[in-house]
Amino acid sequence: MAILVTGGAGYIGSHTALFLREKGEEVIILDNLQKGHAKAVLDATFYKGDLSNESILDEIFTKHTIDSVVHFAANSLVGESVEKPLEYYENNVLGSYTLVKKMVEHGVKKIVFSSTAATYGEPKSIPILEDDPTVPTNPYGETKLAIEKMLKWSDQAYGLKSVCLRYFNAAGADPSGRLGEDHEPETHLIPIVLQVALGKRDSIKIFGDDYPTGDGSCVRDYIHVMDLAEAHYLALKKLETTKESGIYNLGNGKGFSVKEVIEVCRKITKKDIPAVIVPRRPGDPAVLIASSNKAQQQLGWFPRYADLEEIITHAWNWHQTNPNGYSEEK
Ligand SMILES: NC(=O)c1ccc[n+]([C@@H]2O[C@H](COP(=O)([O-])OP(=O)(O)OC[C@H]3O[C@@H](n4cnc5c(N)ncnc54)[C@H](O)[C@@H]3O)[C@@H](O)[C@H]2O)c1
Numbered sequence: 001m002a003i004l005v006t007g008g009a010g011y012i013g014s015h016t017a018l019f020l021r022e023k024g025e026e027v028i029i030l031d032n033l034q035k036g037h038a039k040a041v042l043d044a045t046f047y048k049g050d051l052s053n054e055s056i057l058d059e060i061f062t063k064h065t066i067d068s069v070v071h072f073a074a075n076s077l078v079g080e081s082v083e084k085p086l087e088y089y090e091n092n093v094l095g096s097y098t099l100v101k102k103m104v105e106h107g108v109k110k111i112v113f114s115s116t117a118a119t120y121g122e123p124k125s126i127p128i129l130e131d132d133p134t135v136p137t138n139p140y141g142e143t144k145l146a147i148e149k150m151l152k153w154s155d156q157a158y159g160l161k162s163v164c165l166r167y168f169n170a171a172g173a174d175p176s177g178r179l180g181e182d183h184e185p186e187t188h189l190i191p192i193v194l195q196v197a198l199g200k201r202d203s204i205k206i207f208g209d210d211y212p213t214g215d216g217s218c219v220r221d222y223i224h225v226m227d228l229a230e231a232h233y234l235a236l237k238k239l240e241t242t243k244e245s246g247i248y249n250l251g252n253g254k255g256f257s258v259k260e261v262i263e264v265c266r267k268i269t270k271k272d273i274p275a276v277i278v279p280r281r282p283g284d285p286a287v288l289i290a291s292s293n294k295a296q297q298q299l300g301w302f303p304r305y306a307d308l309e310e311i312i313t314h315a316w317n318w319h320q321t322n323p324n325g326y327s328e329e330k
């Protein structure tokens with residue numbers, strides 16, 4: 001019995017695929033390498049192809065005995081989604097539709113889906129609970145919410161069981177240094193700040209210091225990528241044992257402002273890291289902090305690397321050892 005990991009050459013997908021394999025699971029990776037890296041697949045079974053390609057999905061579901069799918073493949077940038085909403089609907093909603101259609105056709109009954117804090121929009125209260133209103137402030141969050149709903153109705157109609165994991169801000173790297181975060185272009189806060197520390201950029205731009213937060217910059221809940229990886233394993237186990245669908249937040253329950261993150265990076269890297277204030281980035285909510293009590297109670301999930309300094313230390317180790325990321329020809 002194998003697990004199909006879509007987007008398994010990407011940042012969170014590659015860490016999760018490695019985690020699953022270390023737990024003894026057989027993993028098949030499907031990734032079009034639009035953002036991912038062949039080197040991040042390590043020596044797992046790998047299909048280079050697109051989610052929307054029905055024949056590659058038929059081939060995978062026919063050749064391998066796929067028991068469940070962990071679905072990461074998506075476009076996932078808040079700012080970009082505001083500029084290119086149709087690309088997000090096409091890749092995320094249509095891509096997931098094709099995957100789910102093929103799962104139903106081939107009788108695959110379990111999926112763990114990468115959802116996001118961006119499904120909530122501006123939260124009504126902090127910390128955010130799974131039952132809180134979902135009113136996304138950007139197309140990216142809208143597409144993820146649409147997929148969650150497609151999965152809910154597919155459970156009712158076809159018995160397809162799903163766990164939707166609403167991650168907050170993924171950060172850090174495999175503590176043993178085999179994998180890390182490498183996006184081109186990089187848009188995420190922590191890797192950009194560390195690129196400034198490495199001398200690859202002149203400064204970090206702080207997107208807005210007029211938010212209703214303590215220091216005026218946006219507050220986020222940063223969660224270690226290996227803790228996310230473990231949550232997928234636990235979600236698969238829950239689907240196996242209870243056969244019940246569910247939605248879970250994954251975060252540490254602690255918020256750090258952009259300015260605070262930069263300060264922690266200065267402390268760890270011992271570099272100055274110049275910062276400049278620029279206007280807000282469209283689509284950004286002011287504060288996103290998770291309550292992960294439900295995941296703790298129902299999945300038995302507890303973050304092992306909850307300390308932001310440790311998260312950033314692991315990321316810094318990766319960036320120092322791999323200043324050019326995976327250094328692949330594209
Ligand atoms: N990074 C975060 O903080 C964060 C937070 C919440 C949710 N998520 C979600 O987690 C998932 C993974 O995020 P990530 O940061 O690892 O992103 P990523 O871009 O590093 O990984 C996504 C992978 O999917 C692949 N892919 C994209 N479209 C594809 C397609 N149509 N067919 C095949 N492969 C395709 C890309 O090549 C890439 O390797 C995404 O679904 C994202 O929305 C990420």
Ligand SMILES: O=c1ccn([C@@H]2O[C@H](COP(=O)(O)OP(=O)(O)O[C@H]3O[C@H](CO)[C@@H](O)[C@H](O)[C@H]3O)[C@@H](O)[C@H]2O)c(=O)[nH]1
Pocket residue numbers: 076077078079115116117118167168169170187188189190192204205206207208218219220258281284288
């Ligand atoms: O150069 C930068 C980059 C980011 N930020 C700010 O830093 C915070 C974090 O931004 P970023 O690292 O880009 O992550 P988010 O936009 O919060 O989105 C991430 O986290 C979401 C969950 O909260 C996921 O759904 C997304 O896929 C993932 O990209 C935000 O307030 C940004 O405005 C800056 O000020 N300067």
